[in-house]
Amino acid sequence: MKNKKLNLSALFYNDRFVIVFSILAAIILWFIMATINTKERPRVIYDVPVVVKLSDESQKQGLKVFDQSVQNVKVSIRGNSIVVNRVKSEDLQVVAQLASSITQPTTYTLPLTAQKLGAMADYEVVSIEPSSIIANVDVYKEVTFPIEDNITYKADPKYFVSAPAFSTDSVVISGPETQIAKIKKVSAEYTVKETLTESKSFTTDLVLYDVYGEKLSTDKITMSAQKVDVNILVLARKVMKLTPTFTGKPVGLALSSIEQKIEPQTVEVAGPEDVLANVNELSLEAIDFSSLSMSNNKLQVDITLPPGCKNLSNIYTASVELNFNGFKSKKLSVTEFQVKNLAASKTAEVFTKSLDMTLIGPAKQIDAITAADVYAQIDMTGKESFTGHSEFPVTLVTKNNTSVWAYGQYKANVSVSEKTG
Numbered sequence: 001m002k003n004k005k006l007n008l009s010a011l012f013y014n015d016r017f018v019i020v021f022s023i024l025a026a027i028i029l030w031f032i033m034a035t036i037n038t039k040e041r042p043r044v045i046y047d048v049p050v051v052v053k054l055s056d057e058s059q060k061q062g063l064k065v066f067d068q069s070v071q072n073v074k075v076s077i078r079g080n081s082i083v084v085n086r087v088k089s090e091d092l093q094v095v096a097q098l099a100s101s102i103t104q105p106t107t108y109t110l111p112l113t114a115q116k117l118g119a120m121a122d123y124e125v126v127s128i129e130p131s132s133i134i135a136n137v138d139v140y141k142e143v144t145f146p147i148e149d150n151i152t153y154k155a156d157p158k159y160f161v162s163a164p165a166f167s168t169d170s171v172v173i174s175g176p177e178t179q180i181a182k183i184k185k186v187s188a189e190y191t192v193k194e195t196l197t198e199s200k201s202f203t204t205d206l207v208l209y210d211v212y213g214e215k216l217s218t219d220k221i222t223m224s225a226q227k228v229d230v231n232i233l234v235l236a237r238k239v240m241k242l243t244p245t246f247t248g249k250p251v252g253l254a255l256s257s258i259e260q261k262i263e264p265q266t267v268e269v270a271g272p273e274d275v276l277a278n279v280n281e282l283s284l285e286a287i288d289f290s291s292l293s294m295s296n297n298k299l300q301v302d303i304t305l306p307p308g309c310k311n312l313s314n315i316y317t318a319s320v321e322l323n324f325n326g327f328k329s330k331k332l333s334v335t336e337f338q339v340k341n342l343a344a345s346k347t348a349e350v351f352t353k354s355l356d357m358t359l360i361g362p363a364k365q366i367d368a369i370t371a372a373d374v375y376a377q378i379d380m381t382g383k384e385s386f387t388g389h390s391e392f393p394v395t396l397v398t399k400n401n402t403s404v405w406a407y408g409q410y411k412a413n414v415s416v417s418e419k420t421g
Helices: 015-036 056-060 363-368
Strands: 043-051 063-068 072-079 092-096 106-116 123-129 132-155 159-161 170-176 185-196 200-209 227-232 234-243 259-263 266-271 281-283 298-302 317-323 327-334 337-340 346-350 355-362 374-379 388-398 405-407 410-418
Touching (some): 063 170, 072 092, 132 159, 132 200, 327 363, 355 363, 355 374, 388 405
Parallel strands (some): 043 092, 132 185, 234 281, 337 374
Antiparallel strands (some): 063 132, 092 106, 159 234, 185 200, 298 317, 346 410, 374 388, 388 410
16 A cells, blocks of 8 residues: 655645644744834833932932832833843833922822943833832931730649749831821730639730720831730739748757747748749848847848748848847957968968957856856868968857857958978
């Protein structure tokens, strides 16, 4: 069987083929003409940015374009086909005419004109679409507003609940002066649905209100923060007894022998449940016996709390009064000195030969005590590296562990040197 040869000339006698061929040829020709003949058919450049530039003087006055109807436009150009087909959006700049003459804040309609950038210039601008823009010009304003608390919550009365704490106390809002002037307050708003028995943290939006209590849009302004982190501290509550503590107490003195009066006796404390569960009383700042005498027997002492706790009574000092009935005071010249905790490689010599000390204690012990019953002790703990001559604090030590102590602060001159030989 012989293969049939394709007869092209015969195809043109086929009406259907001729119709299809004519359509294809017309389309191809149209594309060619549209591409090449840009002098007759302008080419459209899309997304050409619009520049609205105010004068330097207007900018010094704080004027600024805050809003414009369009940011990019279409520009139609025609001319040399080779040049026109190479032009891109970045080769053009559309400028708002009359922008440099703006001196007042208001809304302007500004005609547009196109400028050629770069070396390619063998073409003409036929049209700009749109041909004008609407620009909103206003004075730039920046104001700091405090963040108001509008957090709603309920708490179990067994617990202390602190006021909500914000991650920032204020927000800086900037933008058109006419928009900023509408703002009356900035509020952090949130509703805690559950009854609080433990601390709660969350993040919530900042809401702007005008003078009439209506919410304002934030579309035309800039905020340093649009949200705020909130923490509500929830602590257990407990009433605790105050207990005085002492340092420098004579070895033989029983505190039970001295009547102690504390005011207040208790304070209310808030703190983590696991901390308060193990604490039933609060120890006051330690009182040094060297500060106590027959006439100086009433002191104001700081109340110290465990870590993470709050003093709900808002009383931060307690009055501690000691009753020294049956006690006496006596002046005594102490002539014996001892140095302890001196480095093994060193030797010390006390140059002070006597110290007049005021001794306080039970009347019988004070009447009987003599200089032979006591000595002044100099503790070199923490001064092991010292060499030279200086004054050091001394404390009274009774040889028979009595209930006597020395009132006041005393020092002795001591020389410390390295051992030889």
